[in-house]
Structure formats: C-alpha cells, structure tokens
C-alpha cells in the first residue's frame with residue numbers, strides 16, 4: 525500500500541502533507557515522522573503535517589517537527605493547508621482554532637490571541653538564568669510570546685550578524701524552557717518593518733517561520749518599537765502581520781505546492 529503526499533512550502537519553510545481523510549495512514553510516531561522528514565534518506569521537510577477529520581472544525585492539522593516531536597502550531601503550514609483546501613477553512617490545532625482564507629498566491633490566517641504567560645518571569649532573572657554564550661551576556665533581555673507555540677525574541681542591531689547556530693540550540697534547550705523554545709533574532713528597520721531569523725525548535729534555522737514572525741511582531745509592538753501592522757522579512761521572503769483591536773493576530777503571505785508523490789511505509793520501518 526502506498527501513501528500519497530503533497531510537498532508544499534511557505535517562503536521556503538517546507539512541509540510534507542499527508543491527508544488522513546482520503547487514505548488510511550499508519551499511526552504517526554516520532555521515529556516515522558523524523559524518518560520521512562530526513563533530507564538524505566526520507567522525503568525531506570522542516571515539518572510533517574497530518575490532516576485529520578475534526579468534530580469542532582473543518583479539519584484538524586497535526587504538526588511534527590523534523591526531529592519527530594509533535595508541536596502545537598505552524599504559521600507557514602497553516603497558510604499552505606489553506607491554499608491546499610482552496611476555500612476558507614476553520615482548522616483545529618493543538619495551539620487552538622485557526623481560520624485560513626486563500627488569497628492569490630497564498631493565504632491569510634487568523635492566528636488567535638498572543639499569550640504572555642512568561643511575563644511572570646522577571647526578565648532580569650531570565651537573563652541571569654539563561655546560559656548565554658560567552659560574549660553575549662550584554663544582549664538585551666528577550667521578549668517571550670506564545671502564539672500557540674513558544675517563542676523568545678532577541679532584538680539586536682543586526683540579526684544577520686548573529687551566530688544563530690551557536691545561540692539557537694543553547695536557548696532552545698535552556699532549562700528555563702521545559703518544553704524547549706523557538707529562538708528569534710530580529711532587527712527593527714522601521715515602524716513597519718522588521719528583519720528576522722528563526723532557530724526553530726526541533727529543526728534548526730529555517731528560511732521562514734510564520735509563528736516566529738507573529739511572535740516577533742507582537743513582541744516589538746508591545747515594546748512600542750513598531751506600529752500594529754508590520755512587514756516581517758525573513759530569508760525566504762516577507763509576511764504581513766497585523767495585531768487587530770480584538771487582540772487577534774492576522775498573518776498574510778505566500779504558500780505554494782511544490783510536487784506530489786507516494787511512498788511505501790514499509791520503506792520507513794512500518795510493518796506491512
């Protein structure tokens with residue numbers, strides 16, 4: 525039995541999408557998700573996305589990072605699935621109920637309300653507690669914003685000069701974040717423009733991260749650094765982020781289907 529998949533991406537953040545509504549799928553495990561995501565021996569992607577039936581929405585979207593861990597939210601995949609669905613959709617995720625509306629070349633997604641539960645951690649304590657690389661101790665305290673999934677954001681003079689391969693894993697695995705964390709480094713370019721790089725939990729640096737763009741925009745808005753509508757530019761391209769008066773975040777940007785294919789689960793260790 526072969527399984528059909530669709531390969532998609534949003535700004536170069538890429539996904540293998542398996543639709544469990546139209547075919548029987550093997551139970552997803554962390555080793556199977558990681559094997560499919562492997563770029564040398566699998567299909568290759570940053571995130572594996574499962575579409576399943578839902579009682580409370582048009583369908584449910586499950587998200588697995590390249591390391592096989594299941595997570596709550598993925599902004600770029602939500603746009604991609606919005607494009608795949610073709611008409612406005614309500615989408616159940618572990619991070620909450622989202623809605624996606626296809627537009628020309630992409631989708632606009634209502635990402636829900638940001639949460640700031642880490643506000644209870646005094647930032648000075650956070651900076652004392654975080655294991656910062658030598659030479660980084662003077663970095664300003666990061667903002668911490670949850671947009672379904674957890675993010676910290678460091679605002680720096682030039683995000684392109686940051687050694688993210690060094691900073692990212694240290695912060696991702698810092699004991700301050702028991703569920704680990706996505707690590708954003710951002711530079712404010714103007715009241716409506718931010719440059720961003722993201723070290724994604726369970727993946728590493730990606731060409732774009734939709735939830736990272738949302739969390740960074742909200743962190744910058746809360747600090748009064750930008751207005752409530754910004755363009756966030758990542759290596760893969762730009763996203764428009766708005767924080768509406770009703771507290772909900774809206775993210776708009778491209779998403780594209782790359783190709784379709786099939787695979788045999790037996791080739792990935794799943795018994796026939």
Ligand SMILES: N[C@@H](CCC[C@H](N)C(=O)O)C(=O)O
Pocket residue numbers: 537570571589595596597598599600601673674706724725726727730732733734735736
């Ligand atoms: N690429 C995503 C985020 C995927 C999940 C993230 N790595 C996490 O562990 O929370 C996006 O576009 O938001």
